[in-house]
Amino acid sequence: MGTETTTPATGIEKADAADTTVDRSKRSLLKGAAATAGVAGAQAITGFPLIWAQEIKDIELRHVGVSYSVVKAIGDQASKDLGFKVTMQNLDTSAAINRFVTQPNSVDIADVEGWQAKLATKRGVLQGIERRRIKEFDNILPIFTRGEIGGKVVSRQGISPYEAMYITKPDATDLHEGVTDWMTFLPQVYNADSIGYRPDLIKHPVTEWKELINPKFKGKAAILDVPAIGIMDAALCFESAGEIKYGNKGNMTRKEIDFTIDRLIELKRQGHFRATWTTFDQSVQLMAAGEVIIQSMWSPAVAAVRVKGMPCIYAPVNIKNGREGYRGWCNGMALMRHLSGKKLEAAYEYLNWYLSGWQGAFVARYGYYSPVPSTAKKNLSPNEWAYWYEGKPSKDVILDPYGVPMEKAGALRDGGSFMERVTNISCWNTLMDEAQYMNKRWNDFKSA
Numbered sequence: 001m002g003t004e005t006t007t008p009a010t011g012i013e014k015a016d017a018a019d020t021t022v023d024r025s026k027r028s029l030l031k032g033a034a035a036t037a038g039v040a041g042a043q044a045i046t047g048f049p050l051i052w053a054q055e056i057k058d059i060e061l062r063h064v065g066v067s068y069s070v071v072k073a074i075g076d077q078a079s080k081d082l083g084f085k086v087t088m089q090n091l092d093t094s095a096a097i098n099r100f101v102t103q104p105n106s107v108d109i110a111d112v113e114g115w116q117a118k119l120a121t122k123r124g125v126l127q128g129i130e131r132r133r134i135k136e137f138d139n140i141l142p143i144f145t146r147g148e149i150g151g152k153v154v155s156r157q158g159i160s161p162y163e164a165m166y167i168t169k170p171d172a173t174d175l176h177e178g179v180t181d182w183m184t185f186l187p188q189v190y191n192a193d194s195i196g197y198r199p200d201l202i203k204h205p206v207t208e209w210k211e212l213i214n215p216k217f218k219g220k221a222a223i224l225d226v227p228a229i230g231i232m233d234a235a236l237c238f239e240s241a242g243e244i245k246y247g248n249k250g251n252m253t254r255k256e257i258d259f260t261i262d263r264l265i266e267l268k269r270q271g272h273f274r275a276t277w278t279t280f281d282q283s284v285q286l287m288a289a290g291e292v293i294i295q296s297m298w299s300p301a302v303a304a305v306r307v308k309g310m311p312c313i314y315a316p317v318n319i320k321n322g323r324e325g326y327r328g329w330c331n332g333m334a335l336m337r338h339l340s341g342k343k344l345e346a347a348y349e350y351l352n353w354y355l356s357g358w359q360g361a362f363v364a365r366y367g368y369y370s371p372v373p374s375t376a377k378k379n380l381s382p383n384e385w386a387y388w389y390e391g392k393p394s395k396d397v398i399l400d401p402y403g404v405p406m407e408k409a410g411a412l413r414d415g416g417s418f419m420e421r422v423t424n425i426s427c428w429n430t431l432m433d434e435a436q437y438m439n440k441r442w443n444d445f446k447s448a
Contacts, residue, residue, distance in 0.1 A: 059084040059346045065096050065111020068280075068300065068368075069189050069331040073401065074359050082353055084346055093226065100125055100336075108347060110185075110334040114164035115431035117184040117334060121173055127337045128170035128182030133348050136355040136372045143422065144187050144330075144371055145179055150423050154328075158232070158250025158428030161187055161330040171337075185332035186351050187371040189363050192326030192421045195315040196287060196297030196305070206315040208324055209233075210240035212294055218272050222286055222295035223264075225276035227442035229429060232327055233296040234260050236426070240323050250430035254437055261441040265448040276446070280304075287312060299367035302414070307406050314414035318424045325426020326415075364388045365401040369418065391417030 063070055067090040075088040091099060097119060100110045104125040112120060120126050131137055143149045147162035154160050165187070166180045175184065197206045202217075212221055212233075224230040235249040238260060246256055267273060274292050277283045284304045286292040297314065305312035319325040333354065339347055353359075360376025363369070364384065370376040377385050386392040391413055398407035415421045432438055 055342055056082075056084045056346050056349075059343055061086050061108045061343070061347060061350055062089060062106070063087065063109040063111060063333070063350075064089045064091060064099060064107045065331065066090065066093055068298070070111050071362075074362060077358055077362075078350060078353055081358070082346075082349055086350065104336050105338050107336050108339060108343070109350065110336060111188075111331055112185050112334050113329060113331055113429055114159040114161050114185075115429065117164045117332065118159060118175060119431065120334065121167065121175060121184050124171075124173050125337055126184060126334045127339065128167050128172065128184070129186055129335055129351065130170070131179070131181050131183060133352075134183075134186060134355070135352050136375060139374050140187070140355075140371045141373070143190075147177075150419050152423050154422075155325070155426050155428065157248050157426060158328075158430035160328075160428050161190070161332070165332075185334040186354070187330050187332040188354050188359065189368045190328065190330035190371070191299055191368045192328050192415070192425050193296070193298060194317045194326050194415070195294060196283075196302045196312055197294040197315060198287065198290065198311060199313050200311050201290065201293040206294065206313070207317060208240050208315075209236040209317055211315075212296065213237045213241060213267060213272065214294075215272075217294050218270065219274055220291075220293045221273055222275045222277055222283070222292040223273060224283075224296045225278045225446070227439050228431065228435065229327070230276070230296070231257070231260055231438060231442060232427060232429070234264055236317075236325070236327065238263055242323075245322075249427045251432050252434065252438070254434055257432075257434060257438050257441055261445050264445045268445065268448050284308070303366060303400065303406050307400070307404065316415040316420075318420070319426055325424050326421060327427055327429065328422075328425035329429040362401050365399065367413075369422070373418070387411070387413055389418045391415075391420060 061084070063075060063086055070088045070090055072088050075086040078086045097116050100107055100120050101123050110120065110126070141149065143154055144161050144165060147154050147160060154162065156163065163177055164175055165183055165185060166176045166178060167174070167182050167184055168176050168180050170182050195206060195209065195212055224233055232249055235246055238244050239246060239249070244259055246252060252260070275286055277286060280298065280301055283295060283297055283301045287295065287305045288308045288310045299314060302312045302314045317324045317326060333351060335347055355372045355375060357375035357379040360370030360372060361379035364376055364380060373389060383395045384398065387394045387398055394407055394409055394411045396409050397405050398411060400406045
């Protein structure tokens with residue numbers, strides 16, 4: 001790659017591009033007191049007029065969503081900085097979208113992925129976020145404002161954040177591709193997922209998804225048991241192995257779904273999978289114990305295995321020959337339609353606080369990215385920024401969000417820099433048109 005030059009839209013400083021940059025199941029990593037979080041220092045949003053502070057002190061915002069995105073420590077810090085109460089509530093992916101749609105008045109801030117924003121918008125339970133009221137909008141990465149990064153169009157397989165983020169008016173129920181004055185959600189955290197493996201037990205570097213179905217690892221492999229995501233991980237494996245070329249891994253035809261599930265059933269009956277996992281703890285325990293030596297995995301789970309003293313690597317599955325690539329995801333905050341008056345004003349203060357840097361630095365410390373890296377950088381030490389975003393060796397110990405050592409000096413982030421990882425996203429989490437049929441077939445795999 002060439003040299004990337006900063007513009008207000010990227011928020012990443014000029015650097016050599018080689019160095020530049022679901023569910024309650026992730027909860028165990030994210031426990032802890034907010035007092036120990038963000039050791040590099042927070043820059044609180046303060047200075048509200050006294051009368052405003054008095055008017056909002058009794059307001060409570062209910063932020064509901066999955067635990068890896070809706071984190072108590074973040075809500076506690078927001079409450080401290082903003083002067084009103086933010087309550088975080090965790091639900092798994094299915095329960096969350098069901099709550100947003102069937103009990104919209106019980107939620108103030110809905111934490112949604114792109115596909116959930118699409119569904120909730122169609123159901124009419126959200127109100128548009130006014131773009132001009134988001135102070136850092138011009139510094140949000142072009143992944144979200146132009147659907148590209150580093151001069152490359154971001155994959156449209158699945159539902160990319162760019163495709164689900166905009167509407168033409170505050171009460172619209174249809175999405176609009178391209179920036180408008182109104183947004184369905186404000187992005188707050190995202191990442192690129194791949195395979196975790198034990199390098200002490202697998203004696204060669206893993207750089208391709210097909211390794212997950214390699215017969216050499218029979219009885220030592222595992223796959224995620226969240227149907228909409230697990231089937232995409234499986235598709236990445238089969239496409240990597242050259243067994244099939246999908247039209248769109250994020251929106252399979254029935255024929256493609258049948259091929260994928262039938263192959264999974266075949267592998268299961270051969271004893272290939274030691275387990276399927278649904279919780280963060282399960283994936284960590286399986287890997288740390290050596291029961292599983294390769295599996296589809298989440299970034300914080302890889303870190304948690306390392307904290308236990310076991311080597312674990314997140315495979316760099318860069319796109320090559322039209323195959324491979326990371327599975328991307330993004331969570332953002334949506335305003336429920338019932339919000340009005342001072343509570344709506346408080347909600348906008350909360351959205352702006354989220355992009356001001358403290359939260360961006362917090363999530364960086366377990367491997368996730370901020371849509372506004374420029375503000376996250378101000379809350380990270382130079383060593384943390386170089387490690388997490390630029391892919392450079394750490395000069396000192398790397399701490400997790402709660403101050404627990406997780407990497408020794410000299411460590412490199414798996415997959416390299418921000419730019420290397422994000423420009424290699426090949427598909428996004430999604431809701432397929434054939435979701436009902438896909439879920440039925442996934443149950444066939446589970447019961448086989």
